[in-house]
Amino acid sequence: MTNGADRRPVHVTADVVSAKRIGAFTHLTLRASGISERFRPGTFVALSHGADRSLLARRALWIHRVRTASAYGPCLDVVVDPVGTTTRWLAGLAVGASLELTGPLGRPFALPQEPVPCLLVGEGVDAAALFPLAERLRERGCPVHLLLGAEREDRLLSALEARRTVRAVTVMTADGSVGLRGSVADRVAESVRSSSAAVVYAAGSHATLRAAASAAVEQGAWSQVLVTPSMPCGTGLCHGCAVPVIAEHGAARTVRGCTEGPVFRGDRVRWDAMEVR
Amino acid sequence: MRSLGLSGPVLVAAGCGGTGAELARFGDLADLGGFVTRTLTLDPRFDHVNRISESPSGLVVEMGLPNPGVDAFCASELPLLVAAEVPVVVSLAAATLGEYAALARRIATAPGVRAVELCLGAADTGAPDQFAAREPFHAASVVAAVRRELPADVAVLAKVRLDLPRVVEASRTVVEAGADAVVVAHPLAALGERHSSGALCGPAAGPLARRALQEIRAQLPDVPTIACGGVGTPADVQDRLAAGAVAVQVGSANLHDPTTCFRLAAALRDRPVSDPTTGDDR
Numbered sequence: 214m215t216n217g218a219d220r221r222p223v224h225v226t227a228d229v230v231s232a233k234r235i236g237a238f239t240h241l242t243l244r245a246s247g248i249s250e251r252f253r254p255g256t257f258v259a260l261s262h263g264a265d266r267s268l269l270a271r272r273a274l275w276i277h278r279v280r281t282a283s284a285y286g287p288c289l290d291v292v293v294d295p296v297g298t299t300t301r302w303l304a305g306l307a308v309g310a311s312l313e314l315t316g317p318l319g320r321p322f323a324l325p326q327e328p329v330p331c332l333l334v335g336e337g338v339d340a341a342a343l344f345p346l347a348e349r350l351r352e353r354g355c356p357v358h359l360l361l362g363a364e365r366e367d368r369l370l371s372a373l374e375a376r377r378t379v380r381a382v383t384v385m386t387a388d389g390s391v392g393l394r395g396s397v398a399d400r401v402a403e404s405v406r407s408s409s410a411a412v413v414y415a416a417g418s419h420a421t422l423r424a425a426a427s428a429a430v431e432q433g434a435w436s437q438v439l440v441t442p443s444m445p446c447g448t449g450l451c452h453g454c455a456v457p458v459i460a461e462h463g464a465a466r467t468v469r470g471c472t473e474g475p476v477f478r479g480d481r482v483r484w485d486a487m488e489v490r
Numbered sequence: 491m492r493s494l495g496l497s498g499p500v501l502v503a504a505g506c507g508g509t510g511a512e513l514a515r516f517g518d519l520a521d522l523g524g525f526v527t528r529t530l531t532l533d534p535r536f537d538h539v540n541r542i543s544e545s546p547s548g549l550v551v552e553m554g555l556p557n558p559g560v561d562a563f564c565a566s567e568l569p570l571l572v573a574a575e576v577p578v579v580v581s582l583a584a585a586t587l588g589e590y591a592a593l594a595r596r597i598a599t600a601p602g603v604r605a606v607e608l609c610l611g612a613a614d615t616g617a618p619d620q621f622a623a624r625e626p627f628h629a630a631s632v633v634a635a636v637r638r639e640l641p642a643d644v645a646v647l648a649k650v651r652l653d654l655p656r657v658v659e660a661s662r663t664v665v666e667a668g669a670d671a672v673v674v675a676h677p678l679a680a681l682g683e684r685h686s687s688g689a690l691c692g693p694a695a696g697p698l699a700r701r702a703l704q705e706i707r708a709q710l711p712d713v714p715t716i717a718c719g720g721v722g723t724p725a726d727v728q729d730r731l732a733a734g735a736v737a738v739q740v741g742s743a744n745l746h747d748p749t750t751c752f753r754l755a756a757a758l759r760d761r762p763v764s765d766p767t768t769g770d771d772r
């Protein structure tokens with residue numbers, strides 16, 4: 214009952230080798246041997262509050278970048294949006310702190326076989342998952358367009374490094390403080406057209422994922438979206454991360470977001486049946 | 491006394507090990523004393539979900555009993571568990587006694603099942619459409635309906651509702667009706683943060699389960715018990731075995747750390763236990 218030995222997730226103790234506050238987010242570099250080597254874009258790690266042991270459910274974070282060889286050994290980066298108890302604890306961690314990490318978890322993005330144009334739509338902290346994907350697509354010769362948005366400038370991941378990997382970047386903020394004013398959800402249809410994307414990859418709010426999925430259908434493109442219900446375990450054990458989908462054979466099903474996802478074909482998600490927080 | 495068919499004192503609790511394949515990524519299932527499946531029903535419950543919220547040192551779980559139905563389980567999940575060489579305990583819930591009997595008939599012909607566990611608290615903790623075994627005689631009637639359909643070598647475990655003092659009466663009655671052991675106990679109904687109803691699982695519920703175990707052991711010393719609720723450390727396992735349980739089930743601790751059940755099984759492996767699982771010594 215083994216699933217391809219080298220891709221199996223591991224449960225390890227990681228330590229913080231760098232912690233940087235950038236805007237509203239904290240970027241942590243974690244030394245986590247075993248996870249970086251198994252990483253594929255779209256996968257995530259699960260972790261627990263290290264100080265408050267009364268919190269039992271786990272918290273999921275995207276793997277933003279991996280380095281299999283660095284001065285510290287295999288490392289991975291996560292971007293933390295301090296919205297609650299555990300994410301605030303993470304954002305306050307100092308170099309040297311350690312935490313238990315499980316990963317990489319979930320099904321990764323499917324990559325196109327041909328070097329076709331791809332549109333990446335990322336919103337807020339969830340956009341973190343798209344940066345390693347952009348690199349992988351570029352290696353395959355796919356022209357990559359990035360549509361990157363956030364409510365405010367301080368919640369916008371830096372497009373600077375992305376500019377090196379991608380062909381074109383469109384930046385948007387809700388208040389217009391940087392880039393275009395508005396939300397990526399309203400812009401995605403136009404971006405699919407102008408980029409002639411054959412595949413649309415999206416990470417962000419329900420509205421954004423849904424808009425990306427429907428824009429892709431309208432333009433005859435494929436879409437792959439990152440769905441993020443709350444994930445109490447992240448490892449497929451609890452069935453507490455329901456995502457309503459249409460299965461291969463056309464029947465309505467509710468599946469586990471952490472194992473069947475977090476990457477879903479946008480045209481397979483039953484958006485109306487999804488519980489939006 | 492029928493053998494419970496377990497191969498060690500540490501089991502995975504119902505609904506806390508996925509289909510088994512997910513847990514197998516973190517350890518060898520064969521090292522466990524048994525794997526209790528998530529609760530299965532006769533018909534698939536594709537659109538049912540577990541709704542889970544946190545409470546201090548606990549999880550409140552609305553158990554919708556999501557499952558593909560007993561037939562799909564037997565076709566696609568059971569063979570993997572049997573191949574993994576872990577004793578398989580199939581958890582069952584049904585809306586009527588007739589449905590319970592039908593489930594048991596299905597399991598009777600499925601190769602490799604060591605025991606069934608009856609989820610007698612389902613109706614109160616997220617599946618109100620299931621048979622409500624609120625009185626001890628209700629629980630006993632479920633046990634009787636299932637027992638008579640099963641071959642002699644498949645044990646019946648009754649996971650009773652955790653309500654003192656009646657948990658003792660329920661335990662006595664289910665054993666009289668043919669249960670081979672009592673699982674102590676199905677977690678208590680609770681109200682979670684954002685959700686309507688569920689069951690309190692995890693360390694917060696540990697003391698409740700310990701008390702129930704103590705009462706049952708004191709009043710029914712001959713009834714084999716399997717402790718469930720709040721087990722997460724080797725000390726917890728020792729505590730429940732010392733209190734007289736023949737085995738323990740590990741539930742939500744696996745969600746917090748998927749290596750937990752394997753670590754606990756390893757910690758216990760070298761410790762001599764008075765043959766807890768065969769029941770032959772009774």
Ligand SMILES: Cc1cc2nc3c(=O)[nH]c(=O)nc-3n(C[C@H](O)[C@H](O)[C@H](O)COP(=O)(O)OP(=O)(O)OC[C@H]3O[C@@H](n4cnc5c(N)ncnc54)[C@H](O)[C@@H]3O)c2cc1C
Nearest residue numbers: 272273274275292293294296297298299300338441442443
């Ligand atoms: C696959 C996946 C990847 C994720 N990646 C990242 C990431 O890279 N960086 C990051 O900062 N966050 C990420 N998240 C969201 C993050 O897991 C949650 O914000 C986190 O669980 C909150 O934990 P907390 O203890 O800080 O907040 P809590 O104190 O538990 O809750 C604070 C608030 O956050 C809400 N919340 C809890 N979980 C989620 C969730 N999954 N999505 C949206 N809101 C939630 C709660 O309802 C509450 O309002 C991801 C979530 C998933 C499922």
Ligand SMILES: Cc1cc2nc3c(=O)[nH]c(=O)nc-3n(C[C@H](O)[C@H](O)[C@H](O)COP(=O)(O)O)c2cc1C
Nearest residue numbers: 451503504505529609691692719720721740741742
């Ligand atoms: C996510 C989750 C799902 C569960 N599903 C079931 C189930 O399907 N059937 C059942 O009888 N108990 C179910 N339970 C209850 C557990 O089997 C166990 O009784 C409970 O979690 C208490 O043990 P613990 O304190 O070790 O978690 C579930 C518990 C959790 C946390």
Ligand code: FES
Nearest residue numbers: 447451452454471
């Ligand atoms: S988060 Fe537990 S099964 Fe998906």
